[in-house]
Amino acid sequence: MNIRELARRSGVSTATVSRALNDRAEVSEATRARIRQLASELGYAPNEPARTLVRRRSDTIGLIWDSGQEAQGLHNPFLLGLLSAVRTALSEADYHLMLLTAPGPDDPDAAHLQAVRRHNLEGVIVLTTPPDDRCLRVLAASAVPCAGIDTAFTGPRTVRVSSDNAAGAEAAVEHLYALGHRRIATITGPLHLPPAAERLAGYQRACARLGLPVPPSYVTEGDFFLDSGVAAGRRLLAVAERPTAIFAAGDQMAVGAMHAAADAGLSVPRDLAVVGFDDIDAAALVRPALSTVAQDQRGLGEAAVAALRGLIDAAPVDTAEPRIIPTRLLIRGSSRPGA
Known part of the structure; x- marks a missing residue:
């Protein structure tokens, strides 16, 4: 037909x-x-290609995430949830979604821009990509509408959307402080990624305001995944004056720290309180259930799509200030007295 x-x-x-x-x-x-x-x-x-030629619109948005973490991202519950939220928001706005893969060897610095032009994409959404990504910088410097989620990049037609990472980390530290903890350590994510750096800054700011000491041994880096949380937890629990509480910048690392505590014969939360970040599904399933800073995945996806549509439709859009989506602290058994 x-x-x-x-x-x-x-x-x-x-x-x-x-x-x-x-x-x-x-x-x-x-x-x-x-x-x-x-x-x-x-x-x-x-015939969609024919319609695109006639209408000069493809109604298709490209999606990019950190080329160095694409394989890991498939096993990252939060990124998968965020991807689903973006897809839903685009579908509700009658857009299709195309995943742009890692840059190829021919011209890696311009690969994303070339893909946008080749497929006549309306715009691009970028997830958690390092700010020093040269391919992304070339794209952001072009006239292509771009919206970055948890990505620090700027350009003539780029907007940024982020959870309030620093405030979420501060809320976690304040909660632990209110429980009586004075030796609060942290497991960071990879610090070249903006969310990890912002959560560390929030942790440090709250500790400074509350007068809590932060020796270098209380700050250790992970990669947002379970095994790194186990290793980081073991390092922290081996400190001479071990912490009584750990704030982990990701839920999988927080669960890993709980495993390390169990291996050391410690009880959570009696001997060690733990708070994570993200509120992945597993956070409510572990025992004790994990206290965590919840991100609004749907809010992030909708804000990114709304800002991108404004750029596509040439509406007045403030590209200088990021759209900040609030977080909320969920208190569960891993930091609740008597749990």
């Missing part, structure tokens, strides 16, 4: 069919409804 056959069966020209399917004003409502009904009955689907 093609447009010519649909036009023959409808008794109109192919131009009229095209106008009806694209909601053009030149076609009466009755004719439009009749053509759409027949198209549905016959299983006709428009």
Whole structure:
């Protein structure tokens, strides 16, 4: 079934069919409804590449995340949840989603920009990519509308969306302090990534305000995954004056720290309180359940898509200030007295 056959069966020209399917004003409502009904009955689907050429729009948004972490990202519950939130927001706005893979060897610095032009993409959403990514810098410097989630990049048509990472970390430290903890350590994420650096800054700011000492041994780096949390937890628990509480910048690392505590014969939260960040599904399933700073995945996705649509439609958009999405502290058994 093609447009010519649909036009023959409808008794109109192919131009009229095209106008009806694209909601053009030149076609009466009755004719439009009749053509759409027949198209549905016959299983006709428009040729998307042809429609793109005619309309000069693809209604497709590209998605990029850190090329160095794509494989790991497939096993990262938070990133997968964020990807789902972005997909849902784009679908509700009648956009398609195309995943742009790692840059190729031919011209890696311009690979993303070339892909955008080759596929006639309307814009790009970027997830958790390091600020020193040269391929991303080339894209951001172009006229392509871009929205970055937890990504520090700037350009003439770029907007940034982020959770309030620093405030979330501060809330976690304040909660532990209110429980009576004065030796609070942290497991950071990879510090070249903006969310990890911002959460560390929030931890340090809260400790300074509360007068808590932060010896270098109380700050150790992980990679947001479980095994690094186990290793970091063991390092922290081996400190001469071991911490009584740990704030981990990611839930998987927090669960890893709980494993390290169990291996050391310590009870959570009696001997060691633990708070994570993200609120992945597993946070409520471990025992004791993990206290965590919850991110609003849907809010992040909707804010990124809304800002990107504004750039695509040439609406006035402030590209200087990031859109900050609030976080909230969820107190569960891993930091609750008597749990």
